[in-house]
Amino acid sequence: MATPTTNVKKMKMVSSNSNYIPDHLSFSILSKLPVKSLKRFSIVRKSWSLLIQNPNFINIFRNNLISNSHPLYGGDGDVSLVLNQFVGTYDWNIYLISGKKFEKKVKLDLPLPFHLPQVGVTPIRVVDSAINGILCIYDCDGVHTTTVLWNPATEEKIVIPPGHAEFQSEFMTQIFPHGFGYDRVGDDYKIIQHVNYYTIDDENHLLHLEDVMPDPFWEIFSLRSNSWRKIDFDMPTIYSIFNSAVYFNGMCHWLGESDTLLVSFKLCNEVYFVTPLPLEDTQYDDDFVVSLTVLNESVAIITNWKNTTSFQISILGEFGVEESWIRLFDVELLSTIERLIGAGEKGNIFFRRDDGELVCFDLTTGLIEEIGIKGERCWCQIAIYKKNPHLIGDKQAISFPANA
Numbered sequence: 001m002a003t004p005t006t007n008v009k010k011m012k013m014v015s016s017n018s019n020y021i022p023d024h025l026s027f028s029i030l031s032k033l034p035v036k037s038l039k040r041f042s043i044v045r046k047s048w049s050l051l052i053q054n055p056n057f058i059n060i061f062r063n064n065l066i067s068n069s070h071p072l073y074g075g076d077g078d079v080s081l082v083l084n085q086f087v088g089t090y091d092w093n094i095y096l097i098s099g100k101k102f103e104k105k106v107k108l109d110l111p112l113p114f115h116l117p118q119v120g121v122t123p124i125r126v127v128d129s130a131i132n133g134i135l136c137i138y139d140c141d142g143v144h145t146t147t148v149l150w151n152p153a154t155e156e157k158i159v160i161p162p163g164h165a166e167f168q169s170e171f172m173t174q175i176f177p178h179g180f181g182y183d184r185v186g187d188d189y190k191i192i193q194h195v196n197y198y199t200i201d202d203e204n205h206l207l208h209l210e211d212v213m214p215d216p217f218w219e220i221f222s223l224r225s226n227s228w229r230k231i232d233f234d235m236p237t238i239y240s241i242f243n244s245a246v247y248f249n250g251m252c253h254w255l256g257e258s259d260t261l262l263v264s265f266k267l268c269n270e271v272y273f274v275t276p277l278p279l280e281d282t283q284y285d286d287d288f289v290v291s292l293t294v295l296n297e298s299v300a301i302i303t304n305w306k307n308t309t310s311f312q313i314s315i316l317g318e319f320g321v322e323e324s325w326i327r328l329f330d331v332e333l334l335s336t337i338e339r340l341i342g343a344g345e346k347g348n349i350f351f352r353r354d355d356g357e358l359v360c361f362d363l364t365t366g367l368i369e370e371i372g373i374k375g376e377r378c379w380c381q382i383a384i385y386k387k388n389p390h391l392i393g394d395k396q397a398i399s400f401p402a403n404a
Helices: 002-017 023-030 035-041 046-053 055-067
Strands: 079-088 091-098 104-108 124-126 135-139 147-151 156-159 172-183 188-200 217-222 227-231 245-248 251-256 261-266 271-276 288-295 298-305 308-316 325-343 348-353 357-362 368-374 381-386
Touching: 055 325, 079 124, 079 368, 124 381, 135 172, 172 245, 172 251, 245 288, 251 288, 261 298, 288 325, 298 325, 325 357, 325 368
Parallel strands: 325 381
Antiparallel strands: 079 091, 079 381, 091 104, 124 135, 135 147, 147 156, 172 188, 188 217, 217 227, 245 251, 251 261, 261 271, 288 298, 298 308, 308 325, 325 348, 348 357, 357 368
8 A cells, every 4th residue: 555655745846846947947937038028927926027137137028029020021031121201391211221231322313203304303201110111201391191002123103092080261271191111901901090170279279179170080091992981989099100100010119198008009900008108207308219110029118308318119019008117228329319300120219319310229239320311300209110012902912910
């Protein structure tokens, strides 16, 4: 009878030990998780929750994060950067930039709707990112009226029809595109924008007079139906057109309400989330800059004080959960920066320096490379671009990962 008793003891010992995960193994596994999963696992065991405070763990975690290729572009060739360069009034250029030191620069011919005869090019913005080789560009000189989907590889362009905005002499109409992206479920490209109406009093203040003006509203454009549709939402609107909107994983994201909130709108089912930003009271200041970007597989904010040499990067783990932000990088540079103009692959962050030079900071190496192009003020943009030889809407052109 001694043998069965001994076996039972051994089985209990094995069962107890089977719940133990060596620290070095859990350290390695957790460092490879997305932020959302890391935050959830941190409540399982106290030692795991303390890892976020461990400098060695954070260093490995962020190295794993920036070593991944951007999920939308996969590193299979034909990946470059698209630069929207502002030189001066009515002087705008779009470049494709590639090469290890950004030595290859191709200036593109902008679509005709943005050319002003004998004047130049109207001020333009690229909405969010270059989605599957397609740029969504709109004019932003006064009242926005023109939006174009443009594939530089095929030179195809689609002029988006007007939405439901009203224009009358009694008031001014304000149209702000907030996002452009691909709805994988509906196999459709969509644009979401907000329409507002206002007038200006004698002291140059904006007013909304309900008895004179229509109500503001949101609307969404479907390329498949080639039409706009009003949607009944009360979402925070975008605070600034400068580096405040991105597309990632089927969702359009933008910074709202004085850059204190992140709004995330899911294109397939039209659900949105609002996530407060992890800012301190002292950072609600006009000299404090908050920029939105996608750092490989994470939505991220980059913060800095104007005309300083440092910036910080925080990434979001879960939409709608303020506590899921993790501050991963505190970077000190040798020269002052004005603001972020975009992010590239594998931890490349692009800034406009105070001397007007556009530069790239590599989070992996800590090195700064000049692009060889200057830009004025905060109008310049950079986004990742992957060449698409197919027509807009062609099913062969869709190359998103399964979770996009």
